[in-house]
Amino acid sequence: MSEIAYLARRYPLGVGGAIIMTVFVFAAIFAGTVAPLDPFTTNPRASLAPPGGTYLMGADMMGRDVFSRMIHGARISLAVALGATFLGSGFGAALGLSSGYIGGWFDLIVQRIAEIMQSLPLLVMALVITASLGPSLTNTIIAIAIPLIPNVARVIRSNVLSLREMPFVEAAKATGMSEWRIAVVHVLPNTLAPLIVLATAQLGSTILTEASLSFLGLGVPEPWPSWGRMLSESAAEYVQTAPWLVIFPGLAISLVVFGTNLLGDALRDALDPRQQD
Amino acid sequence: MLSYIVRRLLLMIVTLFGVSVAIFLLLRIVPGNIADILFDSAGLIDPAEKQKIVVDLGLDKALPVQYGQWIFGLFRGDLGYSYVSEKPVIDEILPRIPITARLAGLALLFAVCTGVPLGVISAVRQNTGLDYLLRVFSLTGLSMPSFWLGLLILMFFVHYFGTIPIYDRAPATYWAWIQMLVIPAAAVGFRSSALIMRLTRSSMLEVLRQDYVRTARSKGLSERAVTFDHALRNAMLPVITTIGVETAFLMGGLIVTETVFNIPGVARFLVEAIRWRDYPMVQNLVMFIALVVVVVNLIVDLAYMFVDPRIRYGQ
Numbered sequence A: 001m002s003e004i005a006y007l008a009r010r011y012p013l014g015v016g017g018a019i020i021m022t023v024f025v026f027a028a029i030f031a032g033t034v035a036p037l038d039p040f041t042t043n044p045r046a047s048l049a050p051p052g053g054t055y056l057m058g059a060d061m062m063g064r065d066v067f068s069r070m071i072h073g074a075r076i077s078l079a080v081a082l083g084a085t086f087l088g089s090g091f092g093a094a095l096g097l098s099s100g101y102i103g104g105w106f107d108l109i110v111q112r113i114a115e116i117m118q119s120l121p122l123l124v125m126a127l128v129i130t131a132s133l134g135p136s137l138t139n140t141i142i143a144i145a146i147p148l149i150p151n152v153a154r155v156i157r158s159n160v161l162s163l164r165e166m167p168f169v170e171a172a173k174a175t176g177m178s179e180w181r182i183a184v185v186h187v188l189p190n191t192l193a194p195l196i197v198l199a200t201a202q203l204g205s206t207i208l209t210e211a212s213l214s215f216l217g218l219g220v221p222e223p224w225p226s227w228g229r230m231l232s233e234s235a236a237e238y239v240q241t242a243p244w245l246v247i248f249p250g251l252a253i254s255l256v257v258f259g260t261n262l263l264g265d266a267l268r269d270a271l272d273p274r275q276q277d
Numbered sequence B: 001m002l003s004y005i006v007r008r009l010l011l012m013i014v015t016l017f018g019v020s021v022a023i024f025l026l027l028r029i030v031p032g033n034i035a036d037i038l039f040d041s042a043g044l045i046d047p048a049e050k051q052k053i054v055v056d057l058g059l060d061k062a063l064p065v066q067y068g069q070w071i072f073g074l075f076r077g078d079l080g081y082s083y084v085s086e087k088p089v090i091d092e093i094l095p096r097i098p099i100t101a102r103l104a105g106l107a108l109l110f111a112v113c114t115g116v117p118l119g120v121i122s123a124v125r126q127n128t129g130l131d132y133l134l135r136v137f138s139l140t141g142l143s144m145p146s147f148w149l150g151l152l153i154l155m156f157f158v159h160y161f162g163t164i165p166i167y168d169r170a171p172a173t174y175w176a177w178i179q180m181l182v183i184p185a186a187a188v189g190f191r192s193s194a195l196i197m198r199l200t201r202s203s204m205l206e207v208l209r210q211d212y213v214r215t216a217r218s219k220g221l222s223e224r225a226v227t228f229d230h231a232l233r234n235a236m237l238p239v240i241t242t243i244g245v246e247t248a249f250l251m252g253g254l255i256v257t258e259t260v261f262n263i264p265g266v267a268r269f270l271v272e273a274i275r276w277r278d279y280p281m282v283q284n285l286v287m288f289i290a291l292v293v294v295v296v297n298l299i300v301d302l303a304y305m306f307v308d309p310r311i312r313y314g315q
Helices: A002-010 A012-029 A066-102 A104-118 A122-133 A137-163 A167-174 A179-190 A192-215 A227-241 A244-271 B002-026 B034-042 B047-056 B063-075 B089-124 B129-143 B146-161 B174-208 B211-218 B223-260 B266-275 B279-307
Strands: none
Touching (some): A002 A012, A012 A244, A066 A104, A066 A179, A066 A192, A066 A244, A104 A137, A104 B002, A122 A192, A122 B002, A122 B223, A137 A192, A167 A179, A179 A192, A192 A227, A192 B223, A227 B146, A244 B129, B002 B063, B002 B279, B089 B129, B089 B174, B089 B223, B089 B266, B089 B279, B146 B174, B174 B223, B266 B279
16 A cells, blocks of 8 residues: 555656556446447437437437447557557567577668668558558557567667676576576566566557557448547548537547556656656 | 768668568558459459459569569659559659648648747756646647547637638648648647657756756856757757657658648558559558658768767768
8 A cells, every 4th residue: 555655656647647547448348337328229319419418428420329439449449559569569579689689690680671660650551551451450450560569679679789798697608508598587587677668658659550540441440439430430521510529539549648658657767767857 | 971871871772672572562462452442343243354454454463573563663763553543653643742741841840849949948947837737738749649639620720710721732822821731730740749849858857967067057157048058959969860750750640630631642642542452552652651761860860960070970
């Protein structure tokens, strides 16, 4: 208990971010129970019903409850964001670790490939990959994960390069440990802090990328309610007539990204004091 | 210096070559080509007709042949023909570039003009109410999707003024031109502005702790002279690097912003080309974007060297 109080005093903004994230994660996990109405049921009589009464945040053109769709949308957004971040950071860390540890031509090739990937903006690359793989939940996750890999690989590689020269690695070598074991037992755990910081920082951008992809009609397909697609459906026609269709989904995206940013900043200060601002 | 530039240019060519191979393969690993789409959408049924489309577009040739034709065409300035409009790709892309370039330029200008001063204020007034307000403001900027901000601005204008300046192919005056693009530019540049503000702040705080700043203060210089002449100059270095990195991000923002504001630039065109599986268009557009990113990064690195004489590459 006292630890929580200490954390709240030391990183008030970070705790705020954690609370926001907890609310969204809770909504996502228990979407079926929390949502007052079914997100897929259409009701022609409630078409474009304004917020209030049964429809807390109004209803869309087909009479579906916006609030319930938003809660189910949290599931999609967080699933894509967490999935893509895990996948991208995992592959990136493995690549960075082996690239920094093996060195030589392998390192050279990995560096060139990372450079090639980094010369394309995240959204452009994700767009081309989804276009190639076709729209589906898994493909969206893959499309967002791949552009994350070079970034993570580079950070982990530079970490590994400096760790490799540390006295404790030398000591491990002197005891006759194999290179492979040193990499996994001694070097890898020491890259965890920067990895967590980086992954949290990227969580926000994966959510924004998913929203953009869905907004452009190339993200998670129907019938999944995704915040980005809710916006793209309402953007063109209802900006004037039904502003609640534009305001609420965007608010959800901004709030959850805001939460990840607050949390990311606090984690960086706590785990990686060297990059403080 | 010269050898450094030459080496960078060579690496640039390697990178662009890699991008070309990657994008070419990526567009072809999955079945379903333009012939299928045209075939389905036009309601054609005759297989012979479909075969004719495939042959006409060169889709029946082996992949290396198709790739070779594209690359050699590129060197001759021949980007091929759009599958959809059947016009030369270059004629479709070129007129759209200035539109996006102006929008991006205006957005960057907005980002720097707001981000740097606000960052300085935030740093100088560290840990005051104003600083907290500005920090939350910048974090908000980093959290909002630019297309949503665009929609909100659109909504605001339509609600309070009944209208918004819409895109016009030939605005009469410079003023009309700026009026037309300034709102989308602000919408897309807000994120960059927030990032630049955060960076300026942290970089200023770092510099303000340095000994030479204390020296400047102790020799009786005014706080203004210390902040602007001594601190800001050095604090700008990391900010310049970010501007390079931001161009890539900005490109992503432009795609959605051009869609929201219905601006016929290159960025939105990429999405349309992807929807149509217009290979020649997508390939060339992606190559163009990669070229812009790589060149901007080179320029930023070189600018860095001129701004900070301590940096000497390739020695």
